[in-house]
Amino acid sequence: MAGARALGFKGCLKIGGSQIRNLLNAKDFFLFDCDGVIWHGEEAITGAPKVVSSLIKHGKNVFFVTNNCTRPRKNYVNKFYRLGFTGVMQEQIFSSSYCSALYLRDVAKVQGKVFVIGGEGVRNELLQAGISFVGDEDAPDGTIFNCALASDVKAVLVGHDDKFTFLKLAKASCYLRDPECLFLATDVDPWHPLQDGRILPGSGCLTAALEVATGRKAMVIGKPSPFMFECISSQFRVDPAQCLMVGDRLETDMLFGANCGLDTMLTLTGISQMKTAQEYRDSDHSTNQSFVPDYVVDTIADFLPAFED
Numbered sequence: 001m002a003g004a005r006a007l008g009f010k011g012c013l014k015i016g017g018s019q020i021r022n023l024l025n026a027k028d029f030f031l032f033d034c035d036g037v038i039w040h041g042e043e044a045i046t047g048a049p050k051v052v053s054s055l056i057k058h059g060k061n062v063f064f065v066t067n068n069c070t071r072p073r074k075n076y077v078n079k080f081y082r083l084g085f086t087g088v089m090q091e092q093i094f095s096s097s098y099c100s101a102l103y104l105r106d107v108a109k110v111q112g113k114v115f116v117i118g119g120e121g122v123r124n125e126l127l128q129a130g131i132s133f134v135g136d137e138d139a140p141d142g143t144i145f146n147c148a149l150a151s152d153v154k155a156v157l158v159g160h161d162d163k164f165t166f167l168k169l170a171k172a173s174c175y176l177r178d179p180e181c182l183f184l185a186t187d188v189d190p191w192h193p194l195q196d197g198r199i200l201p202g203s204g205c206l207t208a209a210l211e212v213a214t215g216r217k218a219m220v221i222g223k224p225s226p227f228m229f230e231c232i233s234s235q236f237r238v239d240p241a242q243c244l245m246v247g248d249r250l251e252t253d254m255l256f257g258a259n260c261g262l263d264t265m266l267t268l269t270g271i272s273q274m275k276t277a278q279e280y281r282d283s284d285h286s287t288n289q290s291f292v293p294d295y296v297v298d299t300i301a302d303f304l305p306a307f308e309d
């Protein structure tokens with residue numbers, strides 16, 4: 001168990017005060033996950049709006065990388081303002097739905113239609129990217145025995161869909177019988193916390209259902225895949241060594257940072273707790289080291305004293 005530390009890996013370093021100040025001085029690019037880091041649903045984390053505006057005021061580059069595909073980026077801009085964040089622009093927001101649209105347009109250069117399992121966020125971003133799509137046209141009593149199948153579907157994109165149906169699953173399975181048809185997932189988040197102990201199943205469940213039905217594996221756009229970072233660095237001059245990835249989920253945010261060669265910070269206002277991070281750090285499985293954050297803070301509000309002179 002001493003393995004990781006004996007090899008000199010840093011991990012789970014709880015920092016405060018001057019250590020945070022030094023880290024903020026050393027980094028030029030700050031990538032924040034959203035839920036559990038800067039807000040909980042419709043409530044900003046105390047101090048988070050000031051942290052973001054202070055970073056921007058000090059000339060830092062701030063980006064938001066979220067697996068939440070349910071809203072288009074323009075709605076995110078509204079949400080930032082609604083929750084008291086000022087100065088956040090659409091160009092700073094990289095959601096899994098936006099990046100999925102970029103992938104289909106710029107990487108896959110898809111010719112034909114995309115069959116969508118997903119909501120407004122996914123559809124709107126596809127529309128903005130000029131990609132034609134199908135997905136919600138069936139009558140309520142439609143079945144896989146009598147529904148129409150489009151002839152030119154070249155990709156299936158799966159995201160969070162609270163109107164997911166057996167018929168959508170069945171149609172997507174039919175399209176994916178064509179090995180040339182791309183199989184893409186916005187993200188594979190398993191679930192999201194709600195209030196009073198309830199949870200919301202995430203996109204990952206829907207993707208898993210389709211993977212079982214087709215025997216195929218989806219290509220994943222969202223964290224921990226590095227593609228969202230590639231989207232950022234294709235639009236901005238970003239040096240990974242100058243980046244800090246701040247998130248609340250070890251298996252997505254910290255792994256994403258590790259996959260992209262970024263320093264990582266876990267904030268304890270969300271899903272993952274210190275104990276789990278330490279268990280990964282102390283584990284004998286070397287793959288678990290990618291889940292270990294370099295730094296840990298209780299909340300990003302701990303940044304605030306660093307901005308005071």
Ligand SMILES: [Mg+2]
Pocket residue numbers: 033034035036037247248249270
């Ligand atoms: Mg989160």
